[in-house]
Amino acid sequence: MNGPKSANRARPRSSVLTDSLSVAAAVLASIAAIQLVSGSSVVTLAFAGGLTVLGLIVFAASRFQAAPSAQIEPALPDWTVTVAAIEQPGVAVAITDRANRLVCANAAYESWFGSAFAPPRLPVDAPSAELLARMARAAWRDGSSGEVTTLTAEDRSWTAEAVRSGRADDYLIWRFTAILRHEPLVAITRQVTGAFGRMLSAAGIAAALVGADGAVRAANPAFARRAGGDETASMVGMDFAALLLTDERDRIFYAREGRKGAAQTLIHVPLADPQEFAPGSEAATQEPVLMLLFDAGTALGGLAGDRGGQAPQLEALLEQLPLGLAMTDRDGHFLFANPAFMRAAGIEGRPLPPYPSDLVIARDKTAMSDAVRRFGQGPASSGDIAVRLRSEPDEPVSLGLAGVRGLGEAAVLLSLADTSEETRLRRQVAQATKMQAVGQLAGGVAHDFNNVLTAIIGYCDLMLLRHTPGDSDYDDIQQIKANSNRAASLTRQLLAFSRQQTLQPETLQLPDILSEVSQLLKRLLGAKITLKVHHDRNLGPVRADPRQLEQVIINLAVNARDAIQAKGGGESATGTLTFSTRRVEAQDIRRMGSEIVPAGDYTVLVAEDTGGGIPPAVMSKIFEPFFTTKELGKGTGLGLSTVYGIVKQSGGFIFASNAKAPDGQVKGARFTIYLPVHNVTEDELAKAEAEEAARDWSGGGRILLVEDEDMVRAVAERALARQGYDIVTASDGDEGLELVRGGEKFDLVVSDVVMPAMDGPAMAREIRKLQPRLPILFMSGYAEEQLRNQIDIEAMHFMPKPFSVQQIADKVAGILAGKARGG
Missing domain, CATH: 3.30.565.10 (Histidine kinase-like ATPase, C-terminal domain)
Structure with a gap:
């Protein structure tokens, strides 16, 4: 983006010279015309003198006007130099003025954010926008935004910083650097085309990353030189198979060199995770592969017993791969294992054992040894075997094996995916599933147990009303009630575990x-x-x-x-x-x-x-x-x-x-x-005051009690009848609904939630169609929050089980008092 440019530019010298010659020619022509017409030299000289004086006057006037103009309208700065100076690959640079207007920016900035946006107003998420505003204020105030800040958008993120600059400190310079997410294939591409690829080239190893379509995605200089004739040539997009040829003995040559060139050893390294894709499956064949080629007569000494040769370079390449890879000789001795293999095998930070069979449990040792020996001594082939590692004896894993030839001696390539994170997540899912199942069981048991405890505690309360301290039965009744409350605390623990308990927050x-x-x-x-x-x-x-x-x-x-x-x-x-x-x-x-x-x-x-x-x-x-x-x-x-x-x-x-x-x-x-953190609302304060005022209710009322458990219904009926209420009972939802349909008038419905046939919420919805303002009080051993999420009924009240005689009396009084006030 270019900045403002001067509106008054100096005219080129060639243009001024041409105009001057044109004027002179016109003057001479006019003098000649006067001489020809008049025939008098005096008249001609007078005309020429007049033109000369007039020309001098015009010249002096133009010089007089040009000088002040240059002083009044100075040339604006040329930002093209600044744009060229801030052009940096991979870094977006922008300059803004005091009004936060974009003065100039480089190409990376326009590509990432567009010239329509100027910092700190950029297309980022809300927290990042707030951070940008803080950075701008800090930079104008302190000269710098301070620490480098991380910004995020939907699918990208950057680090950002800002500094104040200019002769009058009237500009901010912003720098943004993209944060690249780690992608294994991207990392491998960089390794192949970067310094490591050049190291392989120096060792005589050609490397190419080939996509599932057979096209080359990346290549090191050695491959470009051997296959294309120029190590600086781009091989991207070329058909990898077309760059090679084979003879009748299945030897591999570069197509450019023909059979006169050296035969090549080709190592095929799949980059598909065997934990996600079965080896050889159609899905696995859609993943890119790494191809390594070197002259067939060259031995990798480190893999054949000699630690010289090209083994260090090959091991360095394998260490960069996200897939766990290890290699053994034909006798099954470990030669090398990359860090991913060590992590997957559970031996990270420990020495590599002598044999692969040392990694598995005793029962799988024989099968492991036989498989390594078979792939090491037989023809080149590949396969996999299910084993259980000593680090995770309960989790079978798939270990890939491939016979490798052309490395001086026969060898076996082992592949093992690092599934530690996947195993952890699988255990968490299993744990959550188990917790949910046990929670549902505990909640159901506690719900039924609460019905029994409601009856026991209620009858104890009623018996205590007829006995006074000192009676022979008083202490026994108190003991029964205390033990019942202790059992109720156990059900609360079960409901707490299953997250179905009734909280009173x-x-x-x-x-x-x-x-x-x-x-x-x-x-x-x-x-x-x-x-x-x-x-x-x-x-x-x-x-x-x-x-x-x-x-x-x-x-x-x-x-x-x-x-x-x-x-x-x-x-x-x-x-x-x-x-x-x-x-x-x-x-x-x-x-x-x-x-x-x-x-x-x-x-x-x-x-x-x-x-x-x-x-x-x-x-x-x-x-x-x-x-x-x-x-x-x-x-x-x-x-x-x-x-x-x-x-x-x-x-x-x-x-x-x-x-x-x-x-x-x-x-x-x-x-x-x-x-x-919870902020108290005005509605909560008003609700608390209303509940406090409702405790003094003594106005009576007619109540419909619906409960399928006979013992709970009997306790609730006697508890409410003692308070002077007129009680009508029903054993299920159908019976309660028929009473309302028959014309019965009630001030309150007290109902259980879970009942056979028609449950409490279904009955309440039908009753509301007949009496829209009739309040409903539900009794249940499940959590109030859970019920409110499942039952969408206005003016619904809740009473947790088990409850005492006094608790249900206070709850009913509060509801009826609120109804009387019009609440």
């Missing part, structure tokens, strides 16, 4: 919860274990059930205590448990680059102990239900699974890791819980 601060349970924690930990608490400033409020958060903290503390005592040898062991809270903003989450935690503001709770840490084999199982490392009878295995369920149902995230000491040794376990 409140807006709270984490330091307040830690303060309330700190005395209990000290008693749980004992005198030998030190409890430390640290709080960050300006923590945001979170919305969660305070009782459930207390359960989370207590479970983590109990686990830490047990770990410290197990490490130290008993109850006399000493250690430290530290709870700390931190404030994490959205920009910190984006900087973390987490794929799990979405960007946003969080309040983080960190629990860290000195119990020796979590073994790697246990790390993936700690949140599983009923998994425990404690002795038989000393742990249910529901502690951390409950913590996991409570955190996830509260909209948070929990991560387990090991804390390390300054020397790098593991010192203990660390649990990090992210809870999203």
